[in-house]
Each structure stands twice: as structure tokens, then as C-alpha cells.
Amino acid sequence: MTSIALRKDTPSAQLEKSQIAFSHVTLDLGGKTIIENVSLDVKPGEFLCIIGASGCGKTTALRLAAGLYQPTSGNVSFDGEPMRAPRRDVAIVFQDYGKALLPWRTAAGNVALALETIGMPKAQRPARIDELLKKVGLPHHAAKYPAEMSGGMQQRLQIARCLAQEPKALLMDEPFGALDAMTRQGLQDEVLSLLDASKATVIFVTHDLEEAIYLGDRVVGLLPHPGRIGIDLKINLPRPRDQLTTRENPEFLRLRRELFDFIKASEA
Amino acid sequence: MNWTLTLWRLASFAVAAGLIALWQLIANLKLASPVFLPGPDRAWAALMRGFSNGTLLEKTIGTLEHMFYGWLVASVVGIALGAMIGSSRAMRSYVAPSLEFLRPLPVSAIIPVAIALFGLTQGMALFVIAFGAIWPMLLATVHGFGAVEPRLYEVARSLHMSRLAVIFKIALPSASPDIISGMRLSLTVSLILAVVCEILAGLDGLGHWVLLSARAFRSPDLFAGVILLGAIGYVTALAMSLVEQRLLRWRTSGH
Amino acid sequence: MRSERLKAAILPMSLLIVLEIWARSVDIHSDALAPPSAVVLALFQAFGDGSILAATRDTLASAFAGLAVGGAIGLFLGIALGIFQPLDRLMEVTIESLRPIPSIALLPIALIALGFGYRMEIVIVAFACVWPILILSRAAVRSIEPRLIEVSRALRLSPGDRISKIIIPAALPRIFLAFRLAAGIALIVAVTVEIAINPIGLGAGIMIAQQALRPDLMLAYLLWIGLIGYALNAGLLAAQQHLFGPAALAGEVR
Numbered sequence: 114m115t116s117i118a119l120r121k122d123t124p125s126a127q128l129e130k131s132q133i134a135f136s137h138v139t140l141d142l143g144g145k146t147i148i149e150n151v152s153l154d155v156k157p158g159e160f161l162c163i164i165g166a167s168g169c170g171k172t173t174a175l176r177l178a179a180g181l182y183q184p185t186s187g188n189v190s191f192d193g194e195p196m197r198a199p200r201r202d203v204a205i206v207f208q209d210y211g212k213a214l215l216p217w218r219t220a221a222g223n224v225a226l227a228l229e230t231i232g233m234p235k236a237q238r239p240a241r242i243d244e245l246l247k248k249v250g251l252p253h254h255a256a257k258y259p260a261e262m263s264g265g266m267q268q269r270l271q272i273a274r275c276l277a278q279e280p281k282a283l284l285m286d287e288p289f290g291a292l293d294a295m296t297r298q299g300l301q302d303e304v305l306s307l308l309d310a311s312k313a314t315v316i317f318v319t320h321d322l323e324e325a326i327y328l329g330d331r332v333v334g335l336l337p338h339p340g341r342i343g344i345d346l347k348i349n350l351p352r353p354r355d356q357l358t359t360r361e362n363p364e365f366l367r368l369r370r371e372l373f374d375f376i377k378a379s380e381a
Numbered sequence: 382m383n384w385t386l387t388l389w390r391l392a393s394f395a396v397a398a399g400l401i402a403l404w405q406l407i408a409n410l411k412l413a414s415p416v417f418l419p420g421p422d423r424a425w426a427a428l429m430r431g432f433s434n435g436t437l438l439e440k441t442i443g444t445l446e447h448m449f450y451g452w453l454v455a456s457v458v459g460i461a462l463g464a465m466i467g468s469s470r471a472m473r474s475y476v477a478p479s480l481e482f483l484r485p486l487p488v489s490a491i492i493p494v495a496i497a498l499f500g501l502t503q504g505m506a507l508f509v510i511a512f513g514a515i516w517p518m519l520l521a522t523v524h525g526f527g528a529v530e531p532r533l534y535e536v537a538r539s540l541h542m543s544r545l546a547v548i549f550k551i552a553l554p555s556a557s558p559d560i561i562s563g564m565r566l567s568l569t570v571s572l573i574l575a576v577v578c579e580i581l582a583g584l585d586g587l588g589h590w591v592l593l594s595a596r597a598f599r600s601p602d603l604f605a606g607v608i609l610l611g612a613i614g615y616v617t618a619l620a621m622s623l624v625e626q627r628l629l630r631w632r633t634s635g636h
Numbered sequence: 637m638r639s640e641r642l643k644a645a646i647l648p649m650s651l652l653i654v655l656e657i658w659a660r661s662v663d664i665h666s667d668a669l670a671p672p673s674a675v676v677l678a679l680f681q682a683f684g685d686g687s688i689l690a691a692t693r694d695t696l697a698s699a700f701a702g703l704a705v706g707g708a709i710g711l712f713l714g715i716a717l718g719i720f721q722p723l724d725r726l727m728e729v730t731i732e733s734l735r736p737i738p739s740i741a742l743l744p745i746a747l748i749a750l751g752f753g754y755r756m757e758i759v760i761v762a763f764a765c766v767w768p769i770l771i772l773s774r775a776a777v778r779s780i781e782p783r784l785i786e787v788s789r790a791l792r793l794s795p796g797d798r799i800s801k802i803i804i805p806a807a808l809p810r811i812f813l814a815f816r817l818a819a820g821i822a823l824i825v826a827v828t829v830e831i832a833i834n835p836i837g838l839g840a841g842i843m844i845a846q847q848a849l850r851p852d853l854m855l856a857y858l859l860w861i862g863l864i865g866y867a868l869n870a871g872l873l874a875a876q877q878h879l880f881g882p883a884a885l886a887g888e889v890r
Contacts (some may be wrong), residue, residue, distance in 0.1 A: 595744030614736030
């Protein structure tokens with residue numbers, strides 16, 4: 114028993130145990146191969162970013178991890194169990210926040226949806242809703258409907274609903290893709306600090322190379338037609354990250370160059 | 382801004398008053414036979430008389446009851462059936478085409494069948510009104526369930542929501558704009574069919590009242606009845622749009 | 637595509653078969669139900685003696701005459717109110733207080749003024765058809781691209797030319813939609829008037845069949861009325877799509 118407890122803390126043991134694992138995953142949709150023979154291990158607490166040219170299957174890979182798609186061959190597992198359907202402890206942040214929120218519920222109501230389904234007693238919900246909305250920076254907007262909120266606020270709200278699931282893993286599909294640059298940078302930092310507190314594993318799909326490097330512990334680049342892994346980079350930048358100093362770090366610039374060349378080569 | 386609107390509104394009332402005055406003039410000059418065109422003064426007097434002795438109030442309540450019960454049955458059955466059909470893809474492809482085929486059927490044609498089944502009774506009226514009023518709601522519910530944003534179903538799947546929770550928390554609210562407009566349309570249909578059933582079956586209500594008044598050439602009473610039927614149509618539509626505004630607040634509220 | 641059609645046919649087909657078998661096996665003597673085969677037979681007989689054709693002619697003639705009269709009034713008012721905002725505002729109270737009157741409530745008035753027959757039916761159908769066409773053509777005129785109106789000003793078109801060359805053609809797809817919806821209403825109202833009181837047409841035919849305790853003939857009429865309703869709707873829908881393309885259906889109001 115002690116040896117197991119001990120092994121947990123050693124780095125070599127962590128290498129063996131992964132939270133989300135793809136092993137030789139292939140997916141055909143409508144007669145076309147979208148993803149081909151992808152193997153990928155994501156460790157608990159790791160922040161993995163997936164990048165790639167359009168049509169490389171990044172979003173499809175995320176949906177496989179979510180259990181929304183089932184692989185044609187190979188398998189996807191979570192904590193060692195095969196992923197046959199979506200799990201409540203794996204939350205998904207969709208890019209199109211406007212479609213993923215319930216327009217007929219207020220901000221508080223949207224967060225409540227997750228609390229209702231996890232079966233939290235009614236009396237405990239208001240406090241938890243307040244706490245979650247405060248966490249994502251929407252403490253004064255509980256009574257607003259999504260239609261009354263800006264895009265950035267709606268995306269924060271979707272993140273709050275996902276956090277309400279108390280997920281072990283958070284899957285984010287280009288969550289900031291539709292937002293302007295200023296809002297996007299603010300949200301990047303907020304996501305980093307939120308995750309620092311929750312320790313959830315993250316798979317983050319983006320087409321923005323700098324965003325991937327800035328956020329991730331690791332960046333995986335996919336090659337298109339069909340989607341395959343083309344590059345897998347460890348990001349050794351110090352945390353906490355900072356919009357100015359991190360982005361000026363020579364290592365950041367080197368990684369950006371490497372990924373840029375990768376994308377350019379993959380599109381050729 | 383508000384001022385000009387109020388002024389226009391007042392002017393619009395003045396135009397309506399002018400037209401009523403014109404009606405009075407035509408009646409006074411006997412340009413149309415007073416047998417079927419009473420002046421507004423006589424129609425108004427008949428309306429007041431009918432209310433003071435309670436007859437018209439009773440008839441109004443009769444019509445409202447016929448209309449409302451039929452509409453209520455149609456709403457409950459229509460929405461439940463629509464949810465059942467709409468929430469399953471298989472049901473949609475097996476049942477929806479049959480419904481679409483029946484949609485353009487002039488619903489009043491079911492009246493003789495209902496008479497053959499139930500006789501000239503309240504039950505017949507209830508059946509006819511409910512049958513006629515069910516279509517807009519049924520089709521709106523099926524359509525609304527079919528048009529739910531697929532992303533919301535994915536949210537529901539990732540939250541592991543039960544089938545019942547998906548229906549009540551996702552599909553029904555999402556389809557509610559369609560359902561409510563169906564309910565509004567059904568309300569109009571209910572009123573028309575209530576009048577027709579009253580005329581045919583002699584059931585106590587304004588439809589029967591206007592017919593009797595016409596047969597006895599009591600045109601002021603007849604017009605009083607028609608005015609009341611118009612008022613019922615107006616008030617119920619108004620009530621429905623108030624309910625709609627309240628329930629669909631999330632939809633209209635923008636920046 | 638073919639399998640979808642097959643699926644669509646399964647429910648009505650199996651219902652008919654079950655009804656036929658059930659009716660045959662218990663040998664029903666009902667005033668309301670008849671085996672489907674007897675209904676079809678009654679329909680053919682009614683065609684044979686010409687009674688259902690005459691009734692169809694009467695109903696459709698009243699419905700279309702009412703649609704023409706009501707449509708013309710509704711279109712005229714709709715375009716006028718759409719073009720002249722002040723007029724629209726002035727007529728608002730009058731229109732909003734006449735519109736909710738259920739058309740069928742006018743039946744007794746029309747009856748004592750005009751007696752039984754085509755004329756009273758046409759008047760009631762016309763009243764029912766005015767409103768949808770007025771409302772939709774008014775909206776159609778208002779939603780015309782303002783640039784087109786500017787063009788007509790720049791070309792110095794006379795008011796008559798402006799209406800006939802710019803406004804009506806631009807609003808035509810939605811006006812046609814209004815007519816399609818009103819045609820359905822016209823048929824419904826015509827049949828309803830006939831069932832309620834007027835002794836002509838399909839509505840009277842189905843009532844007579846009911847009173848004569850001929851459920852087969854009554855259901856044959858019901859089937860035929862349903863087919864006419866379906867054909868009218870399908871025909872106008874096809875015409876709308878053919879004339880204005882699928883885009884014309886986008887602004888559908890239900």
C-alpha cells in the first residue's frame with residue numbers, strides 16, 4: 114500500500130496513468146475518414162491545446178473525447194474506462210455560446226440547469242449559483258437573459274455552467290473564437306486562474322497558435338485530410354503566465370515559429 | 382414622441398366614431414332597411430337591455446364556456462401528443478406526414494360526423510371545438526420539437542439529463558414560441574366553431590342568440606350579439622398576447 | 637426519399653385496413669362509421685349521379701367569388717394603408733375593432749339581408765378573406781426595399797405607375813402568399829356556412845347524408861372535402877414555389 118502511495122507522487126508513475134486516452138482512434142463520418150489512427154494521452158490536471166489547419170478534425174477529436182462521437186475503430190477512455198457516452202464529470206464548452214445556452218432562462222437559471230441535473234437540493238442552489246457567477250465575473254448579471262448579454266458574458270456564463278458540473282475534465286472547442294481580441298485576452302487569463310483553482314484537466318481546441326502556447330502545458334498539432342497527429346510540443350514556460358512578459362519570452366517566440374512552420378507545411 | 386402617438390390614437394378613435402355616426406345617418410335616413418340594419422343607438426340600447434336583464438351575460442358566458450373547454454382539451458391533448466410525436470425522430474417520420482395531409486381539411490366538415498356520433502349535445506360541441514382547435518397546436522408542437530437547436534440536445538447529453546427532463550427543460554420551452562402562436566390561432570378557431578355548434582345544436586350561447594334574433598327579425602338584438610362576439614374575439618386575443626409577452630420575455634429582450 | 641414516403645403511408649394504410657376488417661367482422665350498424673370500402677363505393681356513386689360534382693361546383697364558386705371580392709378589398713386597403721402611413725394610423729381603431737369579429741357571426745345578418753343562396757355565402761367568405769390579405773399585403777408593401785422607392789422617385793414615376801410598376805411587383809411574392817392562406821380560409825368558411833345553414837354545396841351535401849343516416853355517403857363527402865382542401869393547398873403551394881422560388885416560402889407565417 115505504501116509503495117503505491119509513494120509511486121503516485123513520483124514523476125515516472127504519472128507518466129503511466131492518463132486521464133483521457135486515445136488509442137489508435139479512427140473515425141469515419143459519411144464515408145470519409147475524419148480522424149485516422151490517433152493515439153494521445155492526457156494526464157490529470159494537464160492543459161492540452163490542439164491546433165491545426167481548418168479541416169484537420171480538431172473539433173471532431175474533441176467530440177470523441179466528450180463521448181459525443183464513438184470511434185469507428187480504436188478506443189477512447191477516461192480514467193481507464195471506455196468512453197461510451199458523455200459523462201457528467203466531463204464538461205464541454207461549445208464555441209457557439211449563443212446556441213448552447215437556454216435563451217429562456219436567466220444567467221442564474223442556466224447555471225441552475227447543471228445543478229438540477231446533478232441533483233443538488235434546491236435550498237443549496239442559490240448560494241452555489243452566486244459563487245459560480247462571481248467566479249466567472251458575472252456577479253451582477255444573475256437576472257439577465259442571454260439575449261441581454263454580450264458575447265464575452267455569454268461565454269463566461271457557459272463556463273460557469275460547466276464548472277457547476279464540477280468536472281474532472283473541461284473540453285473547450287474554440288471557446289474564444291468568436292470574441293474580439295481584448296475580451297479574448299481577458300478570458301484567457303480568467304480561464305487560467307479558474308483552472309488553477311479547480312485542477313481540472315483541459316483539452317482546448319483553437320486555431321490561434323499564440324493562444325495555444327500561452328495557455329497550454331502541451332500543444333498538439335493535427336495534419337488535415339484525414340486528421341493525424343503531426344506535432345506534439347511540451348510548453349516549458351513559467352506559470353503564472355502574463356500577457357506581456359510571457360508573450361515576449363524567447364521560448365514563446367521560438368515555439369510560435371515552430372508551430373507556424375508546422376501549419377504552413379501542413380497546408381501546402 | 383409619446384405625445385404624437387397619443388394624438389394619432391385619438392384621431393384614430395375619432396375616425397371610428399365618425400364611421401359610427403355615418404352608420405347612424407344611414408340608419409336614420411333608412412338608406413338600408415331597418416329590418417336588418419338598426420342604427421348604433423338601437424343596437425347599443427339592445428346591448429344595455431340584454432345586460433341589465435342578464436340574458437346577454439348568460440349567453441356570453443355560455444359561448445365563453447364552450448370555447449374555453451374545447452380549447453383547453455385541445456391544448457392539453459395537442460401539446461402532449463405533439464410532444465410525443467415531436468420528441469422521437471421515428472414518430473416524426475411515421476406520423477407527421479399524415480398530420481400534414483389532414484391540416485388543410487376544413488375542420489367544420491367533421492361536424493356532421495360528430496352529430497352522428499354524439500347527437501345535438503354539449504358533448505358534440507366539445508368534440509368539434511377540440512378537434513378543430515387541436516391542429517394548430519399539435520402541428521406547432523411537432524414543428525417546435527423538431528426545430529430545437531441540436532447543440533442544446535448535446536448540452537443535455539453531457540449533463541445526463543433524463544428524457545423527461547429534456548422534454549420539460551429543453552424541448553418544451555424551446556418550442557414555446559411556436560406552441561403559443563398555435564394556441565392563439567386555436568383560440569380564434571374555437572370561437573368560430575363554438576358559434577357554429579350553437580347555431581346547429583341550439584346550445585345556449587351567443588351563436589344561438591344571434592340566429593334566434595335574426596329569425597324573429599330583432600335586428601338590434603342581433604347586432605348586440607355580433608358586437609359581443611367581436612368583443613370576445615378581441616379580448617381573448619388581447620389576453621393571449623399579454624400571456625405571450627410575459628412568457629416570451631426572454632425572446633424580445635435585446636440590447 | 638422513397639423509404640420516407642413508405643413510412644408516411646404506413647400509418648394511414650394500416651388504419652384503413654384495421655377499420656375495414658373491424659367493420660366487416662362485427663357487421664356494424666352505426667350512424668357515424670362505415671367500412672372504408674363502402675365509403676369509396678359511395679364516393680363513386682355520388683360521382684356517377686353527378687350530385688357531388690354539382691355540390692363541388694357550388695362550394696368552389698362561392699369560395700372563389702368570396703375570395704375575389706374579399707381579396708380585392710383587402711388588397712386595395714392593404715396597399716393603400718401600406719403606402720400612406722397616416723391613413724394607416726387613422727384607420728387603426730376601426731380595423732382592430734372589426735377584425736376580431738368571427739366571420740360566422742355575420743351569418744344571421746347576411747341571412748336576413750340576402751336570404752339563402754350564393755350571395756350570403758359570398759359575403760361571409762369575403763369578410764373572412766379581407767383581413768389576412770389586408771394585413772399581409774400591408775406588411776408586404778411596408779417591407780419593400782426603400783431603395784426601390786427612391787428609384788421610383790428619381791425616375792419621376794406618376795403615383796399610378798409607381799404602384800403598378802414598383803410596389804405591386806416588389807410585394808407580389810408575399811401578396812401571393814396572402815392569397816394562398818386566404819384561399820384555404822375561403823374554403824373552410826364556405827363549407828362551414830353550408831353546414832351551419834346554407835342549403836347548397838358540399839357542406840349541405842354532407843349534412844343531408846348525415847340526416848339521411850348514410851354514414852358511407854357522409855364519410856365519402858368528408859373524404860372528398862379533405863381531398864379538395866389538400867389539392868387546393870398543394871396546388872397553390874406548387875404555384876407559389878414555381879412562380880417565386882423557394883425563397884418566397886421563407887417569410888411564411890403560420
